[in-house]
Amino acid sequence: MYGAGLNLFQMPLFPFFMERLGAYTVDRLKTAPLYKRVLKEFAAVTLEFGYDHLFFPGGTRIRSGGIEQRLKKGLLGTVLEAFVSSRMAGKSRRYYVVPVTMTYHLVLEAATLIADHLQEAGKSRFIIIDDESSKPAVILDFVNRLLSMEGRVFIHFCEPLDPFGNRVDETGESIDRHGRRIDIDGYIRRRGKIVRDAQRDAVYTRQLAERIVSAYLDNTTILSTHLAAHLCFRLLREQAAETDLFEFLRETAFPLSLPLDPFLSAMAKMLGELRAMRERGKIRLEPLLERGDPLAILMNALKYFGVYHEAPVIERKGNRLFTRDPNLLYYYHNKLDPYRLEVAA
Incomplete structure (x- = not known):
């Protein structure tokens, strides 16, 4: 599953695919705390039920053309929320975060993205309606030219991480930097009981974000x-x-x-x-x-x-x-x- 900007469903060609590929709509213009909380709860609950999620941890595509360095912790933190909830329910489901990098020689809407970045308009515009990619003829021409050049897309799946940013071994067990296995359930226990702690979880999510950024740099x-x-x-x-x-x-x-x-x-x-x-x-x-x-x-x-x-x-x-x-x-x-x-x- 993945969250797709509401505007994406208004663009030519895209709705046909979005509606068939597990997308749920996200309205970036809505800032009400209740709306954001419902989105996070939806993501956490679906993770608990075993649905995988795909998302841009920066909240949207990075407008500058660079490598994402400032991750938004809200949606990322739902991994830990799902982990805690499952343990409190007596379940042993494991959760993993797999950073993915994707690079290609040309970006269709580069001119609009960088203008958006320079004007600081990217904070309120998730998908740009009037950019190059909103014109089907332009998209087809772009794709045809790239195919004639045998252009490649480089995708790399980085080493998986647990909800706390630790690496995992080939069996899916969390390990420390020396390769020793870790009991991550102990991270969320207090006096022997698994408890919720928003401040604690925020620290762990920040640690996870730092590891993801490092993975992006090493694997772009x-x-x-x-x-x-x-x-x-x-x-x-x-x-x-x-x-x-x-x-x-x-x-x-x-x-x-x-x-x-x-x-x-x-x-x-x-x-x-x-x-x-x-x-x-x-x-x-x-x-x-x-x-x-x-x-x-x-x-x-x-x-x-x-x-x-x-x-x-x-x-x-x-x-x-x-x-x-x-x-x-x-x-x-x-x-x-x-x-x-x-x-x-």
Whole structure:
């Protein structure tokens, strides 16, 4: 089961699938405590009955194009609520949280998402009705172009966690960082009895959220478009270091350009850092980034960037690289932003 924004059911094509895939509606504009409490209780009770749930722990898709860092604890906390309720009822059902990462070279509605993020409108708009993905012809054209390029979607299922953020072994038993089994029922006992404790559960849910964020960082697959956009944006920002981000995006005269050879040199150094991180298990890279040279990676990114967006995110003209849409460049750049990579021109 999963919660889908009410607006999603008003978009072309989507209602047919939503109504058949276990979705229940969520109205993000409703903020009444009673409404939120009923949603949480519904999620907790269905978990108790053995229904799996799929949801964005940030409450919706992340608008910035980055990696989710700020998880909302309400729905996430229903896992622990269901666990406590089942134990109080004398049941031994186990509950697990499986973080999942999904990355792809292009995002259909990237322009609208990043505009929403920059305007801070994402707080009140769960699904954007007037974006690119609301037009069936645009969707079909986008899909056809991607299929012609053999575009991939990289999905990774991370190691499962228990409701407290502990890892589990192959039999589903909770283990500590040394691999020793843990009696998690003891976490919710007081003087030998299982009890409800909202403050205690909030601490455990926060701990679970931290482990999920860590899993996202370690298991996101970085693609050529992310690397090229990240490096291009960082180098362009260095040219306008005296301006803040919003002034740069709003007032800088575009297109801006970079010389090709220094860009490739900087990419080679950033690739070295990324590959070292991959060896330590701190990131995932698509095969091209694992073995390819900077020029091959750049050309692959340019091929994707030229597929759909009206103004190519990055394009090559001779021995220079140009960008005409700073917002889109910033959107694709953000995927690598949490890793704080060094830029050496």
